[in-house]
Amino acid sequence: MRESSASKSLQMPDVRSLQLMQEHIITGEWQRRHLDAMVDDTRTRALLAGLLSCSTHLLEQQQQQQWSNSHDERQLTQKKQSMRNMLCLCSSVCPDETEAWTVCVRKAAKAIRDQEPVSPESCEAYRVRLERCTQRQTSLLLRAALVPPDRDGLML
Structure with a gap:
């Protein structure tokens, strides 16, 4: 019981939608008009700025990693980079939920x-809240990028 409770408390949030959004930004899959639409929307401007900041930091870390000596050292560095990037992404779009989840995981x-x-009250509730928040924010970014502003209020 202790092991399953512990593993549930320390389970990582599923933020794949946010990571995919970042990957598409890094690889240039978004056209300029999509990025401009996210910048022009007051609801998504700060979210996009956070994503860009995390992406820049990730690319810098990956460049530094190229100089790592051993395979084991590179693997450890990649795990740390992945964790830092996940926390950066989450903090940039859902700062309060990220902080609550992080505090809980540290205590656990x-x-x-x-x-x-x-504690039987694991960090699962905080993790789920963080996952839902990142999904909402990713949806908001996608809507701003893909739905023309004059059609934003329409249900399709």
Whole structure:
């Protein structure tokens, strides 16, 4: 019971939609008009700025990683980069939910490390809230990029 409770407490949020959005920005799959539409929309301007900042940081980290010596060192560095990027992305679009989840996970990890009982109220609720928030924000970004402003209020 302790192991399953602990693993649930430390489960990573599923933010694939946000990561895919970032990947499409990095690889240039978005046309200029889509990016301009996200910048022009007051609801998404700050979200896009956060995504761009995280993307720049990720690319810088990947360039530095090319100089890593061993295969094991590169794998460890990639895991750290992935975690940092995930936290950066989440913080850029859902700062409050990310902070709440991070605080909970740190407390749960400390309890596990100190061999204390893990609270039955795991971090799952915080993780789910964070996942839903990132999905809402990604949806908002996509809507701004793909739906013309004069049709934004229409249900399709």
